[in-house]
Amino acid sequence: MFSLLVALTLLGQLHSSAAKSNCPLYGPLLPKPTNLLQDAGIRAAGRNLDSVFPRYIDNNKVVGADRFSYAVEVFSANDAKPLWSHYWTAPNLRDLNSTGVSKVDTNTVFRVGSITKIYTVLTFLATVGDGIWNDPVTKYIPELATIARAVPGGSMFVPDWDSITVGSLASQTSGLIRDYALLGELGWQLNLTRLYDMGFPPINITEFPPCGTNPTCSRQQLLYGLSKLPPSFPSHTTPTYSDLGFVILSYIAETITGKDFKSLVKDTVIAPLKLKNTFVTAPDDSLGIIPGNRYSTSWAFEMAEESATGNMYASAGDLSAIGRAIMKSTLLKPAVTRRWLKPSAFTSDPKSQLGMPWGVRQIELSSDQTYQFVHAFNKIGSLGSYTSLIAVIPELDLGFSVLAAGDLPAGLATDIADTLTTTYVPAIMATARTQANVLYAGTYRVARVRGSPSINSTLTITTDASKPGLGVTNWISNGTDMGLVATAIGQNITQAYLDKVKPSVRLYPTGLEEKVEGGGKRIAFKAVFEDLSLADKKASMSTDCSTWVTVTAVVYGSQPLDLFIFDVDEDGDVTGVENAALRVKLGRV
Numbered sequence: 001m002f003s004l005l006v007a008l009t010l011l012g013q014l015h016s017s018a019a020k021s022n023c024p025l026y027g028p029l030l031p032k033p034t035n036l037l038q039d040a041g042i043r044a045a046g047r048n049l050d051s052v053f054p055r056y057i058d059n060n061k062v063v064g065a066d067r068f069s070y071a072v073e074v075f076s077a078n079d080a081k082p083l084w085s086h087y088w089t090a091p092n093l094r095d096l097n098s099t100g101v102s103k104v105d106t107n108t109v110f111r112v113g114s115i116t117k118i119y120t121v122l123t124f125l126a127t128v129g130d131g132i133w134n135d136p137v138t139k140y141i142p143e144l145a146t147i148a149r150a151v152p153g154g155s156m157f158v159p160d161w162d163s164i165t166v167g168s169l170a171s172q173t174s175g176l177i178r179d180y181a182l183l184g185e186l187g188w189q190l191n192l193t194r195l196y197d198m199g200f201p202p203i204n205i206t207e208f209p210p211c212g213t214n215p216t217c218s219r220q221q222l223l224y225g226l227s228k229l230p231p232s233f234p235s236h237t238t239p240t241y242s243d244l245g246f247v248i249l250s251y252i253a254e255t256i257t258g259k260d261f262k263s264l265v266k267d268t269v270i271a272p273l274k275l276k277n278t279f280v281t282a283p284d285d286s287l288g289i290i291p292g293n294r295y296s297t298s299w300a301f302e303m304a305e306e307s308a309t310g311n312m313y314a315s316a317g318d319l320s321a322i323g324r325a326i327m328k329s330t331l332l333k334p335a336v337t338r339r340w341l342k343p344s345a346f347t348s349d350p351k352s353q354l355g356m357p358w359g360v361r362q363i364e365l366s367s368d369q370t371y372q373f374v375h376a377f378n379k380i381g382s383l384g385s386y387t388s389l390i391a392v393i394p395e396l397d398l399g400f401s402v403l404a405a406g407d408l409p410a411g412l413a414t415d416i417a418d419t420l421t422t423t424y425v426p427a428i429m430a431t432a433r434t435q436a437n438v439l440y441a442g443t444y445r446v447a448r449v450r451g452s453p454s455i456n457s458t459l460t461i462t463t464d465a466s467k468p469g470l471g472v473t474n475w476i477s478n479g480t481d482m483g484l485v486a487t488a489i490g491q492n493i494t495q496a497y498l499d500k501v502k503p504s505v506r507l508y509p510t511g512l513e514e515k516v517e518g519g520g521k522r523i524a525f526k527a528v529f530e531d532l533s534l535a536d537k538k539a540s541m542s543t544d545c546s547t548w549v550t551v552t553a554v555v556y557g558s559q560p561l562d563l564f565i566f567d568v569d570e571d572g573d574v575t576g577v578e579n580a581a582l583r584v585k586l587g588r589v
């Protein structure tokens with residue numbers, strides 16, 4: 001029998017004349033393409049950018065690129081070399097008496113500012129793991145436990161430290177304020193007479209933090225300061241960007257591992273990934289781009305106790321390398337990476353969600369077909385004369401590194417990332433489709449066995465520029481139109497209904513595969529069966545895109561009707577397909 005859940009979900013849906021959009025499962029819509037460096041479409045995208053960047057940035061007077069330098073790399077998880085890169089050195093650099101490099105390239109070191117938080121979380125995941133995400137921070141930081149005992153449950157002026165979890169620090173949902181003493185504290189930035197003139201009242205000097213940028217706070221000062229900071233919100237209420245959260249996260253890792261955090265980053269991330277141009281403290285000036293004085297640019301600014309939130313330095317080449325390592329899960333178990341690359345909180349922009357500590361952007365793939373998306377996990381950093389951005393798009397194994405230094409126009413890094421997204425996302429999707437077409441498309445038929453009666457079983461795989469996944473058409477099982485049966489079986493099998501059904505069978509990669517003896521492998525795809533005659537329906541509680549509810553709604557003898565397994569031979573060619581429920585192997589014709 002069919003699943004009641006499915007029947008209930010679909011009950012009451014109306015038929016419409018216009019075919020509705022397919023609703024794919026969340027995840028890659030097609031198998032990830034390979035050999036991108038050699039791909040004609042990807043190369044053409046790069047040639048296009050080769051003319052766009054000089055014209056719109058480097059030689060554009062309005063942008064002011066005579067006063068900033070930058071490095072951009074587009075990378076894929078599986079190619080060691082970037083798919084595209086562009087390096088620009090500000091013409092004014094030679095007039096600045098810089099102690100840094102005179103020319104920017106893939107090895108030039110920049111400050112990456114808050115991208116440091118990505119290294120911090122990766123280090124945490126690689127050493128401590130995500131098993132303690134729901135533990136209260138008071139379990140690991142005795143000073144905070146003391147505050148929690150003094151003010152049980154917290155107050156409007158004291159955070160409820162017992163309800164602030166380790167994971168909330170990483171996902172910016174702790175409700176803690178942004179900084180202590182470091183940024184935002186006016187007393188450290190402007191002279192007091194000036195502040196009084198601006199309308200701030202004279203206050204007792206002891207109310208200002210005793211430390212900040214110079215001198216920076218000690219751990220003791222920082223944790224004492226935390227006892228005086230009001231929370232912005234109760235934890236897990238709304239995202240509020242907090243640098244403090246990452247400092248506490250580094251203290252927790254230190255408590256658990258017994259090692260100092262900078263050594264942890266070096267030993268568990270920088271050394272294993274051979275990141276020669278990544279540093280937890282300022283490297284020799286000769287390695288970096290320093291657009292002016294080493295102090296006034298903040299090149300030499302040492303964040304000391306607060307390093308875990310923003311002190312790191314990296315080259316574009318190394319930023320690309322860490323992006324690849326994240327997507328390939330080089331340092332983590334794949335399941336940990338899958339958990340990490342998911343949103344943890346909402347923001348007010350429905351296209352943006354928050355990860356740990358990623359900004360997650362939903363990127364639309366098609367303007368006329370809804371529900372086709374990929375998701376970019378981004379982090380932006382900015383410190384002194386530097387700005388930076390890293391983005392990874394797991395569905396495409398694609399990423400971007402953007403580093404800039406100098407007199408920077410507002411929004412430079414995100415504008416560059418927008419351009420790269422507009423260029424590469426469609427290009428990679430087109431390549432994925434072309435490669436999927438070569439690999440999978442065609443007719444598959446049951447092999448004639450001598451002496452036994454022939455059975456009429458066949459199917460055809462297609463790709464379609466406007467539709468997600470691999471299409472299954474002409475799916476005949478022993479003389480029956482199986483596409484129609486599979487679509488209707490969970491619904492309403494009256495003749496009147498069957499005549500109206502517009503069956504759609506599309507296959508999506510699952511990430512499940514196994515090697516077979518003697519070479520080759522078997523790759524599992526999940527089918528989504530949809531009736532495209534049903535009406536588009538979007539209302540407060542209704543949606544026409546909830547196919548995840550219908551996954552494996554039909555099984556036959558314990559095997560799913562939506563499981564398709566392709567055979568790939570030792571040369572990488574697809575030779576056949578089997579539907580698990582139908583138990584018959586169809587050979588590629």
Ligand SMILES: *[C@@H]1O[C@H](CO)[C@@H](O)[C@H](O)[C@H]1NC(C)=O
Nearest residue numbers: 094095096097098291292293
């Ligand atoms: C660079 O050094 C020269 C020679 O010492 C000096 O005249 C000039 O003002 C310096 N420029 C800057 C931007 O510091």
Ligand SMILES: *[C@@H]1O[C@H](CO)[C@@H](O)[C@H](O)[C@H]1NC(C)=O
Nearest residue numbers: 190191192193194195196197
């Ligand atoms: C502080 O600001 C006041 C008012 O703007 C100014 O007159 C004074 O010179 C400043 N003091 C210092 C030490 O910069």
Ligand SMILES: *[C@@H]1O[C@H](CO)[C@@H](O)[C@H](O)[C@H]1NC(C)=O
Nearest residue numbers: 202203204205206207208228
């Ligand atoms: C400032 O605060 C400190 C500590 O509370 C106190 O000892 C001192 O008397 C205060 N000074 C003034 C001028 O109010």
Ligand SMILES: *[C@@H]1O[C@H](CO)[C@@H](O)[C@H](O)[C@H]1NC(C)=O
Nearest residue numbers: 454455456457477478479584
């Ligand atoms: C094909 O269908 C016929 C008629 O229903 C049935 O007798 C036969 O067992 C089926 N064969 C296979 C291999 O499914």
Ligand SMILES: *[C@@H]1O[C@H](CO)[C@@H](O)[C@H](O)[C@H]1NC(C)=O
Nearest residue numbers: 456457476477478479480481
């Ligand atoms: C196989 O079955 C389909 C669907 O019933 C039918 O249209 C087709 O003619 C059959 N082919 C053969 C060779 O019997």
Ligand SMILES: *[C@@H]1O[C@H](CO)[C@@H](O)[C@H](O)[C@H]1NC(C)=O
Nearest residue numbers: 011012492493494496497500
């Ligand atoms: C089944 O299909 C018929 C014909 O389209 C329709 O009248 C009836 O309402 C449907 N029943 C359900 C439960 O969807």
